[in-house]
Amino acid sequence: MYYSSFGEGSIAPGIVTPSSATKKKYDCDLHCHTTHSDGNDSPEELIINAAKSGLKVVAITDHDVPPPLYLDTPQGRISVKEFAHQHGVEIVLGIEFSCDTYVDDVHILGYRMDWENPLLAEAVERMRRSKTEAYRKLCEILTAKGMPIDYENEILKYIDEDGNIRYRDPDEVERKHIFELMAKKGYAPSWKDAKIMVRDDPELNVRREKISPFDAIDLIKSCGGTAVLAHPFLIDEVIHYPDGRNLTREEYIERLINHGIDGMEARYLYSKTSYKGNLKDFEIEEYIRTKYSTKVKFFSGGSDYHADHKKGVSNSRHLGEAGVTLQEFNSIKEYLI
Template sequence: MSRYDCDLHCHTVRSDGNDTPRELIDNAAKIGMKVIAITDHDIQPPSVVKVGNEEIPIKKYAFDKGIELVLGYEFSCDTYVDDVHILGYKLDWSNKLVEDEVRRERESKVDAYRKLCDVLTENGIHVDYENSILRYTDEEDNVRYRKPEDVQRKHIFEFIAKTGYAPSWKDAKIMVRDNPKLNVRRKKINSFDAIDLIKNCGGTVVLAHPFLIDDVVKYPDGKTLTRENYINQLIEHGLDGIEACYTYSKTSYKGSFSNKEIENYIKEHYGDRVKFFTGGSDYHDDGKKNVKNPRCIGEAGITYEEFNTIRDYFI
């Protein structure tokens, strides 16, 4: 597998990843990465890591390991459109706008994911919110507990796969997404509002994995938009960049294009309309959960030379 020096889209246990922030940095250092970004869903990035009894600034910890660390936030956007995710980098993380959005997202998840488990169970896919999602067994058969605000949809999809209702979490996601009876939606931030929030907090706005947005976006009122028109609206509203290099083949992408074909299309189609392109693996360390063919740090990204041309947008 070819590997890029810079991976600008990675997750930790702070959302739905399986590495702690420290483990992510350590794993990236072991394979010689130069730049990685922590971009957890709907939560500010960590500022420190704990080593023994000492708390070390996370960027210093990464630097000492030979890693330049970028801090980001992945906004889940648009209630009625699946997988519109906007990455915000270089924000003022203590800004009240960010803190209020984190609080709102947390509250929306608690109610929606409990209801999703009830709806799945009513339709023959038995998911006990209290005893299978909040209280769960890890891959080493240890009993662990999550707070309601820490539950992610992916945790539910992983349980569906683990109990045999779907071959994998990706299949579970598609099964729920494409069935109106099952697809309980939580209230997400409007994509334009997410762009405004990031800009108002001094940040950089990047559209993540654009081809995970459906070819045709359909709203409950009958309105439709093509993916291209949807992205055009985001660009016009202030998008800085687009994630061009991405691990579509290891996600719920429903199309037939290869990762490289998508990357080439995005660069050719939007090259004169955004300031830059990024890349990222969307690493979660799913290998810890015995996921076949998991995403790996750096298998999608950009070169260090490319990063240096856009460094000021991220550091």
């Protein structure tokens, strides 16, 4: 059953600012988003900006949507791998599944999958439908609570950073688009604060039906891929289910491991997210590597880049700010490509 809770059956180049270029610490960034979900770089811009930033490897891991296999450029249609190669970058293709209806921020990355497998297409269609219904409802509740968000005229129809009117298909809407508008309209200081506001208010935290983590792992493997748990410390330290069940983060992760998760994201920018704890990024990495070194096949890393600097976010994540070294990438490459 795809939409169970855990345990329930289970090409104009983009502009790279000097500050973004100097933030690079790692040659390989294995967790990035584009305009195909809630990022602000097109796939072409992501690759070009990765090259400008000095990256050797960059991954496209958009939310609940397969990566593009081909790009339409002024020179004609070209494979995304060839486009990246022309810019001196190796591309890793992935998808980030949002999992578990009742737990926030359970995300499983799928790499090296058969992107044309009908099982994946069916799952993607279910995820699209669930998003459309939930996000429209969230806008209605926000409006009723005195924070007007017009789904049709502010989310589907919107103004980009250059002042141009754009249109989104309902299937392309992500919650972050709503959070960004909440911040723009002054309902929260930033999109991250808006996310926390919605997350911590039971009335606002509209639950869309998400694929269970067990089913996501099974789907990835059925498509020949590798399953990696993204940003494990964004999962609450103690998880409370509506039916009264409680699980610790460690118990939750242990269940994923027992179900066959292959890898875990150890290097990540928790300091630039809605992480609730007090540990520093390096302390979390050390903990993950120590505790799970014998329980998963490998560790990965990524910035979770969204090109938020285009939206004026001052503390945005930069390409390569988190990731893996080229030596580390080569040691795990067989799991990713």
